[in-house]
Every structure is written in structure tokens, then in C-alpha cells.
Amino acid sequence: MLKLIRKDPITVLQSEELLQIPGILHGFCTRVGGVSGGPYASLNVSPREGDPPDRVRENWQRIAAAFGIPSEQFFVVNQVHGERFLVIEDAVSCHGLEDRRYDAIVTDRPGVAIGIKTADCAPVLLSDRRNKAIAAVHAGWRGTALGIAGKAVRVMAEKFGTRPEDLSAAVGPSVGPCCYEVDGPVFQAMSERGDTDRVLRPGLREGRWMFDLPLANRIQLEQEGVDPERISASGFCTRCRPELFFSHRRDGAKTGRHLNFILLSRGK
Numbered sequence: 001m002l003k004l005i006r007k008d009p010i011t012v013l014q015s016e017e018l019l020q021i022p023g024i025l026h027g028f029c030t031r032v033g034g035v036s037g038g039p040y041a042s043l044n045v046s047p048r049e050g051d052p053p054d055r056v057r058e059n060w061q062r063i064a065a066a067f068g069i070p071s072e073q074f075f076v077v078n079q080v081h082g083e084r085f086l087v088i089e090d091a092v093s094c095h096g097l098e099d100r101r102y103d104a105i106v107t108d109r110p111g112v113a114i115g116i117k118t119a120d121c122a123p124v125l126l127s128d129r130r131n132k133a134i135a136a137v138h139a140g141w142r143g144t145a146l147g148i149a150g151k152a153v154r155v156m157a158e159k160f161g162t163r164p165e166d167l168s169a170a171v172g173p174s175v176g177p178c179c180y181e182v183d184g185p186v187f188q189a190m191s192e193r194g195d196t197d198r199v200l201r202p203g204l205r206e207g208r209w210m211f212d213l214p215l216a217n218r219i220q221l222e223q224e225g226v227d228p229e230r231i232s233a234s235g236f237c238t239r240c241r242p243e244l245f246f247s248h249r250r251d252g253a254k255t256g257r258h259l260n261f262i263l264l265s266r267g268k
């Protein structure tokens with residue numbers, strides 16, 4: 001279960017499951033509490049869609065202040081709807097990266113708040129309770145069809161010795177099955193994974209389906225051995241809740257992005 005929590009001036013969603021883990025900070029930011037205006041109102045963290053950079057910077061500062069995390073500790077990538085993972089293993093690999101085309105970040109390094117920006121796609125955060133490693137994953141339909149959430153479990157196992165039973169996970173707010181109408185290519189891509197029965201139901205129009213993106217990601221985590229009881233989901237649809245969330249489906253290309261992040265704090 002994710003719950004809405006006010007951290008003045010911003011409002012975030014947090015997972016009770018992740019909140020219980022010592023040394024972990026995380027948040028799924030809503031659009032509430034920033035300084036951006038118009039279609040970017042108000043807590044937009046991306047300057048790429050036309051919002052003035054100084055406002056975006058102030059929004060980042062507000063998030064950093066709300067969590068007591070220095071803003072330079074936040075780290076995001078240029079998401080491209082692929083399945084590439086950035087593994088941050090030391091301070092060197094974290095900085096000076098020219099090519100940041102990744103859709104997931106994993107690290108066991110304290111003090112790096114790894115973040116994913118979303119406006120309908122599903123953000124997935126993972127924490128290995130035993131080995132102190134974390135992951136942040138960007139899962140739109142393409143990433144989901146590529147199995148990116150399941151891959152996160154395998155990458156963490158390979159890099160940090162993570163066992164699926166030690167993972168806690170949270171699937172943040174995304175466009176829900178109420179609003180996510182998809183066409184043939186999505187149906188085809190998900191069919192190849194064999195997941196269609198549970199995650200796609202016929203839409204109102206011929207050749208269209210309603211896609212349950214958060215459930216598709218939950219299923220991938222469960223298939224990799226993550227305990228279903230340790231996976232929480234938001235239950236919010238970004239398209240249905242304009243007062244809380246940006247939505248590309250609802251508002252088109254000119255809209256903001258939320259930040260979703262997780263951090264291993266230092267000294268724990």
C-alpha cells in the first residue's frame with residue numbers, strides 16, 4: 001500500500017513496506033508543491049518539455065529540502081524506453097557520464113538518490129533488505145514488454161548477490177487499466193511474454209485493449225521470486241487524477257514529469 005504524505009510544501013506517495021526498512025529513503029513525488037506554472041504546474045522535474053530551467057531547479061531544491069537530501073546526491077538518467085541498466089558501483093561511475101541512455105539504475109552505494117522521471121509510465125523501486133542494494137526502474141509498455149522489472153531482480157542478483165526473497169518493491173503511480181487503451185503492437189509484444197490473460201482485456205473499440213501496466217510489472221517481480229506480500233502498488237491512475245499527477249495521455253506532450261527516487265542513506 002502506498003500512502004499520500006505531506007512534506008510541506010510537497011506531497012509524496014510512500015510505501016509502508018519501504019518505510020519500514022532501516023537506512024532507506026524513498027518517495028514517489030506528486031505534482032503538488034512546486035513553482036512551475038501552466039501545464040507544468042507545479043512540481044515538474046524535467047526541463048525538456050519547455051518549462052523554464054530555473055523553475056525546474058527550484059522544484060528539485062524543494063524535493064531535496066523536504067527529504068533532507070543534498071540536491072547534488074540525486075542522480076537521474078535519460079530514459080529511452082529500453083532495457084539498459086546503469087550500475088553505480090563507485091563515485092567515479094556516478095559522475096561525468098556522457099551517455100545516460102538508461103531505463104533503470106541499480107546501486108549498493110550509500111548517498112546516491114537514484115531517480116526515475118515519469119508521467120504515466122510505471123516507476124518501480126526495489127530494496128534488498130539483506131544486502132543493502134537498491135534499484136529504480138522506468139517501465140512504460142515497451143520496457144514492460146522487454147521485462148525490465150524482472151530484469152532488475154536478476155541484475156541485482158548478479159551484481160550484489162540479491163536473493164528475490166530479500167526484496168521489497170513498490171510500483172508507483174502510473175496510467176491505470178481504466179485509462180490505458182493500447183493497440184495491436186502492445187498486444188503482440190505482451191503476447192510474446194505470455195502475460196496477456198491477466199493484463200489485457202478487450203477495449204471498447206475493435207483492435208484495442210485496456211492494459212494493466214502496474215499489474216504487468218507486479219507479475220514480473222512475482223515471477224522472479226519476489227514475495228507478493230512485499231510488493232506494494234499505488235492504486236492511483238495518473239490520468240484520472242489531474243490534481244495529483246501529470247499525464248502524457250491526458251495532457252499531451254506539454255506536461256511535467258514527477259520524480260520517483262530511492263536512496264541508501266550513509267552511515268547505516
Ligand SMILES: [Zn+2]
Binds near residue numbers: 179
Ligand atoms: Zn484512469
